[in-house]
Amino acid sequence: MHEQxxxxxxxxxxxxxxxxxxxxxxxxxxxxxxLGAATVVEGGQSMNPSAAELLEAxxxxxxxxxxxxxxxxxxxxxAEQAAQLSSKNVQVVPSRTITAGLAAMVAFDxxxxxxxxxxxMREILDSIATAExxxxxxxxxxxxxxxxxxxxLGLVGDRPVAGGAEFDDVAAAVVEQLLGEPxxxxxxxxxxxxxxxxxxxxxxxxxxxxxxxxxxxxxQPHYPLLLSAE
Numbered sequence: 001m002h003e004q005x006x007x008x009x010x011x012x013x014x015x016x017x018x019x020x021x022x023x024x025x026x027x028x029x030x031x032x033x034x035l036g037a038a039t040v041v042e043g044g045q046s047m048n049p050s051a052a053e054l055l056e057a058x059x060x061x062x063x064x065x066x067x068x069x070x071x072x073x074x075x076x077x078x079a080e081q082a083a084q085l086s087s088k089n090v091q092v093v094p095s096r097t098i099t100a101g102l103a104a105m106v107a108f109d110x111x112x113x114x115x116x117x118x119x120x121m122r123e124i125l126d127s128i129a130t131a132e133x134x135x136x137x138x139x140x141x142x143x144x145x146x147x148x149x150x151x152x153l154g155l156v157g158d159r160p161v162a163g164g165a166e167f168d169d170v171a172a173a174v175v176e177q178l179l180g181e182p183x184x185x186x187x188x189x190x191x192x193x194x195x196x197x198x199x200x201x202x203x204x205x206x207x208x209x210x211x212x213x214x215x216x217x218x219x220q221p222h223y224p225l226l227l228s229a230e
Contacts, residue, residue: 025219189218
């Protein structure tokens with residue numbers, strides 16, 4: 001019986017694709033795992049994983065094909081290096097945020113090859129808009145947006161669009177930018193210091209009743225809120 005089980009596992013390992021995302025926060029890890037991620041490599045804005053760490057996660061997969069989701073622009077190069085070093089068939093889908101990576105996971109099918117999964121995921125990345133609310137570490141003037149240390153800073157993509165001491169006002173300005181063109185779903189990932197969203201959600205429902213809002217606890221540090229619209 002043991003030999004039959006082992007033979008079946010070896011047979012299954014000859015086909016299929018695993019996904020290795022990079023993420024930080026217990027909630028984000030759980031979200032990726034619930035969508036089928038094999039191994040979540042811990043990493044975020046201030047602690048990027050090395051190519052060696054990514055290679056270890058890639059090679060630990062029992063499947064011959066692997067898709068890597070860097071989920072941070074600073075991790076893409078290390079992911080590409082790990083892909084070149086691995087003997088597996090590895091595709092790097094250049095997701096730059098956790099919210100983009102989670103959206104891409106919706107297209108994942110473990111029975112398809114890495115190339116086909118990668119193509120489907122890249123299509124989603126091309127159609128999604130992402131944003132984040134950070135906390136300013138110093139006084140600064142960024143793209144015409146003035147913030148003081150401790151203020152909230154709203155970015156759409158990499159572009160600062162709002163700043164100030166009031167979370168609700170900054171977050172609402174970011175949401176308006178994201179929903180500037182027709183969108184169906186708005187996803188909000190709260191950070192480890194979970195902000196109160198009641199007033200923000202009321203604003204969204206009042207101004208955009210047609211948009212479905214999905215709130216999840218991500219648990220990421222440094223960013224009270226990560227957002228995506230699709």
